[in-house]
Amino acid sequence: MEGTIAGLSASIEAIPPELAISEVSNLFLSDALQDILSLPVVLEDGRIAGSISRYQLMRIFFRPYGRELFGKRPVRSFMNTTPLIVALDQSIEQAAQHVTRHITAPVTEDFIVSHEGRYHGIGRVIDLLQAMEARVRRHSQELSQAYGRLKASQGQLIQSEKMASLGQMVAGLAHEINTPLGYVRNNVELVNAALNAAGDAIRALNPDASTGDDADTLDEARRYALAFEQEYGLEDTAGLLEDTLYGVRQISELVSNLKTFSRLDQAKLAAASISECLDSALMIARHLLKDRIEIVKQYDETPLIECSPSQINQVFLNLITNAAQAIDGNGRITLRTYVEESHVVASLQDTGSGMAPELMKRIFDPFFTTKDVGQGTGLGLSISYQIIKQHGGQIRVASKPGKGTRFTIRLPIPTAAANTADGSDRPPMEASHG
Numbered sequence: 001m002e003g004t005i006a007g008l009s010a011s012i013e014a015i016p017p018e019l020a021i022s023e024v025s026n027l028f029l030s031d032a033l034q035d036i037l038s039l040p041v042v043l044e045d046g047r048i049a050g051s052i053s054r055y056q057l058m059r060i061f062f063r064p065y066g067r068e069l070f071g072k073r074p075v076r077s078f079m080n081t082t083p084l085i086v087a088l089d090q091s092i093e094q095a096a097q098h099v100t101r102h103i104t105a106p107v108t109e110d111f112i113v114s115h116e117g118r119y120h121g122i123g124r125v126i127d128l129l130q131a132m133e134a135r136v137r138r139h140s141q142e143l144s145q146a147y148g149r150l151k152a153s154q155g156q157l158i159q160s161e162k163m164a165s166l167g168q169m170v171a172g173l174a175h176e177i178n179t180p181l182g183y184v185r186n187n188v189e190l191v192n193a194a195l196n197a198a199g200d201a202i203r204a205l206n207p208d209a210s211t212g213d214d215a216d217t218l219d220e221a222r223r224y225a226l227a228f229e230q231e232y233g234l235e236d237t238a239g240l241l242e243d244t245l246y247g248v249r250q251i252s253e254l255v256s257n258l259k260t261f262s263r264l265d266q267a268k269l270a271a272a273s274i275s276e277c278l279d280s281a282l283m284i285a286r287h288l289l290k291d292r293i294e295i296v297k298q299y300d301e302t303p304l305i306e307c308s309p310s311q312i313n314q315v316f317l318n319l320i321t322n323a324a325q326a327i328d329g330n331g332r333i334t335l336r337t338y339v340e341e342s343h344v345v346a347s348l349q350d351t352g353s354g355m356a357p358e359l360m361k362r363i364f365d366p367f368f369t370t371k372d373v374g375q376g377t378g379l380g381l382s383i384s385y386q387i388i389k390q391h392g393g394q395i396r397v398a399s400k401p402g403k404g405t406r407f408t409i410r411l412p413i414p415t416a417a418a419n420t421a422d423g424s425d426r427p428p429m430e431a432s433h434g
């Protein structure tokens, strides 16, 4: 009968209604009953008639001549006719609910346990409360374990969203790097051939290698030089090298961007420019935009913000990715940065599909996605929301179906006071970033 009231019931002899008050008080003095607050009063057939408590007796005896006047009276005339009764098969929770609902303060009676309408035993209120307390403690332990497991699995999900976007980025970047790499190789081969052709002219001019007279040598060298000029040209060759340098620079820029982004799990704080974060994310998302999406930038001068740049980059990358995915065919993404009161603001406006209000309500929910498997995890915006909140900022969205969507991110400008001596009087949460 684990969990029922049976475990708390002690078999204590009940008293008949005719027993005299002074006899009852003698019973209460016995060792066996020293922890019991009240005794059940039971009829011969076992039905419960009431209860009598130490407290009631005490009140009777406290009256002037109480014992003399009332000691011989039967318990029936003083008993409580509505005692606390709990059925044997009730659960601890049910019993505790019933008892706490009917109990009076101070606690002067214990509860009577009944079985099929007859007296069964007596249970102490204090034992019941202790049993309840143990239960609550166990439940809260279980709850906190479950919470711990939930947090751990959420952490894994956030990690997997990071890995997914990292994977996408790497694929995109490999593609991006391939294009300049292709023409860098091509150009180097061309320059190599050009150098060989120029080498023919130079070798012809070398007296050791020439066999004929000077005029022949010069003629031959001139022919080679002409051939070089016709085939390659000095200027064109120099141009090739310039293009090559440009391509190499592009590649190293992509690589350094990838380096910034691959540190996604680092939450180190640094002073960063919101426009540079946007540009960095834009660079990573280039392969999504290709020729189909025009980017319009309207950047104001903004102060640096204190943030984890890799996390802010992750937010922007997700917003740009979402915008690009919302645009079917050609479209435009407008990026703005500006200052509003004590905040730096970044807004991303797209000419994509837009969202109906019912959909918009759910976009920050974890796992909410309208995209196919592999296209979306449904975690991007919920993670973005977390990141911005942790930075003390806000993320807002406005959208019109068929017209487009605008996400606005506001991040606090670090106050000068936070860095000066008198700023240290402020409560710690003002300066903290959670």
Ligand SMILES: Nc1ncnc2c1ncn2[C@@H]1O[C@H](COP(=O)(O)OP(=O)(O)O)[C@@H](O)[C@H]1O
Binding pocket: 318, 322, 323, 326, 350, 352, 353, 354, 355, 363, 364, 368, 369, 370, 371, 375, 376, 377, 378, 379, 380, 381, 382, 405
């Ligand atoms: N710019 C946008 N335009 C239209 N719908 C959007 C836009 N950004 C987000 N959404 C909607 O919000 C959903 C959730 O976005 P997100 O949390 O980033 O997850 P995912 O991109 O993996 O689906 C998307 O599936 C999409 O329906």
Ligand SMILES: [Mg+2]
Binding pocket: 318, 321, 322, 376, 380, 381
């Ligand atoms: Mg997304």
